[in-house]
Every structure is written in structure tokens, then in C-alpha cells.
Amino acid sequence: MALIVQKYGGTSLANPDRIANVANRVVKGWQDGNRMVVVLSAMSGETDRLIALAKELAEDPDPRELDVLLATGEQVTVSLFSMFLRAQGVPATSLLSHQARIYTDGAYGRARIIGIDTARILEELKKGRVVTVAGFQGVDEVGNITTLGRGGSDTTAVAVAAVLKADLCEIYTDVDGVYTTDPRIYPKARKLQRIAYDEMLEMASLGAKVLEIRSVGFAKRYQVPLRVRSTFSNDPGTLMTVEDEEMEDIPVSGVALSKNDARITVTRVPDRPGIAVRLFKPVAQANIVVDMIIQNTGIDGYTDLTFTVPKGDLKKTLELMGPVAREIEAQQVSSDKNIAKVSIVGVGMKNNAGIAARMFEALARENINIMMISTSEIKISVVIEDKYGELAVRVLHDTFDLETPKPRRSSR
């Protein structure tokens, strides 16, 4: 008898028919003798609808009240779901965050889970009931309702699975797994049967929006076996797990494209201690996330600095850096919005030499100019002109033959 946590997203719960369809899956799991915990999102579009409603009455809605409002979306689905199960003769109980005892800090709209007291969930499971838990919401130390940020019900599911030491956490969504690249960019993209947590973290941060990224971090930390699969098919989806030798044989598992960044270059920056902190501190204080940072070796006491920030933060960053750049007498600050970041990701890069060279060679063959390069242990990213982004993805997908399932260990 296994303990299974399943999470269903908004599109899987969009109307009564879909709720019933999804619930039948849960019934099946329960009839097979498993203990079932079901974490739900709000019906699709509901959270957006509530935000719009709030904004009709307050331009900048009070964060505490907004969380009270947004949490209602998940209250609707867990109650409907349990109601349906009971009508089928399946015992079920819905639990809101304070009942499921999901405790968070007090940061409204982006709260972090700090602990879950499993007593109540376990008590319900012991009675043989299916437990439906409202995703996305939590309760702070003093009992205020909080929410975890958009897409947060994935995090609820993984956190609940972690504390319950569930045998499996399944995230049901409208795509049938994690692909080698976005199939809309390249139809040759292949669904991965398995992916290492670290690879998924890189892919998710690069824009593969299958899962909310914090949930993957949680899954890695607590080693929760996490499966992403579709509500609308019986495909087993993609399993996220710890990396093993088989995965390490494959140098590249996926290619990701991000067009969310802009580049900023500060030229002729004095090359002495304390300059970088003066430039970047105001940016950090404004909570702007700087991604790639490249500084050249100094020549004649000067150097150049290039980095990327989210496009939406470009204007603000330029405003913050302008005065500092003048103070330190840098030559100029320039920027470029028309860039794309293309990355190859794979835990096998650690053991395979020459991957970067193959990547650069493939791009050169297409005459794609590389503006910036950055690497981590399991990722190589390049910044190129944005109009070549999709082409680069296809070329790299072909170069590393991601279309073909690898025979794995036997290929050595």
C-alpha cells in the first residue's frame, strides 16, 4: 500500500466534468488500496479573475486582504472535489491550509513554507479517507492566511509529499511531461522518461514552465520522487529523480531558450576594488535579479562589465546604474533588448569533455554570433541575437541528437 500525493492544476479542474474525470483517477488509486492525498489549484482563470476583481476596488490591494481573497479559489476546488468523491461513496475530507497545518512565514503573496504538522492529515488517512488539500495557501504564526506566489500549489504538493515521506508525488497538468526542448519550437523534441532534479532546476529556471521552480528545489532537497504527467492521457510522463550513472552517460539532456533577458554593458570601468559592489548594490537592493555577469581582464587600469537582467527590469536597472557609472567615471552604459539566451543542460557534462566546443562549432556553422558565454557544472549558456534563438535551439537539438532515445550504458 503506497502513499501517493497527486496535484491537479487549474485546467484539470476547469469545469464539473473535468473535476469528475480527475476525481475518478483518485478513486482508482484509492480502490487499489493506496493512501491518497490530493492537492488542488483553483479552477483555471480563477486566480486571475480574483486579482482583477480586487483591482477594481483598490489600485494596489492590501496584501493581507488580497491573500484572503486569493485563497478562496482553492477552497472552492477542494470542497467540490471531496463532495463529488463522497457522492460516489468514497470517504473524503477537504482541508484548508490551517486545517492541514501548513505553516508559512508572513510574506503575503510570496510566503515560504516553514513547516507542516502532519497530525491532522495522518489522522484522516488513518480513517481510510482521501484527503484533499488546498494548494497555494498557508497560515502564518498568528493565523493569517498567506499565499505562496503564482503556481504555488506545485510547491504545496511537493512539500506535503516530503513531510509525509510519500512514495510518489504526481503533478497532473496539461502537458504530458518534460521535453528535450519546447515542442512548439522544434517538433522533433522528445519527451524524457526521466530527468535529474538538477537538470530540471536548470531547465525550469530557463523557462521550461512545466513546474513551479521552488517545488523542484523542494523535491531535490527531500528527494521526493516527482512525476509530471497529463490529466488528459495515460502517459506516465516524466520522472524527476536523483541522478544515476545512466543519466551521467548522456552529455546533453535538453536545450532551453529564454527571451526574457536584456543585456547591459558598462565600458571603461576603473579596475580597482570596490567598483563592482558600487554598481551592483543598488540593483540588488531593488530586488533585481542579475543573471550572467562577465568582466574582462583589466587593461591599463580599465575593464568592461557585461551582465543580463530580466527585460522588465531593464529600465529600472539603467536608472539605478546611471548615476553610479558617472560617479566612477565609466565611459558609457549601453543596453540591448534583442537578445536570446540558449542553453544546453545535462548532468553528463561533468564527465564528457568537448561539449562546449561542439556547441560553439554548431552555432558557427550557422553563422550565429555568440555575444556572451556562461557555464555551470551542468549547463552552457550563450547569448545571441534574439532572431536566431529558435534556429539555435534546433541546431543544437540536432547536434546532440536529442531526438533519439539513448541506449544509455550499452553505448560506451
Ligand code: ASP
Ligand atoms: N491558483 C494559483 C495560481 O493560479 C496557484 C496555482 O495554480 O498553483 O497561481
Ligand code: MG
Ligand atoms: Mg498552476
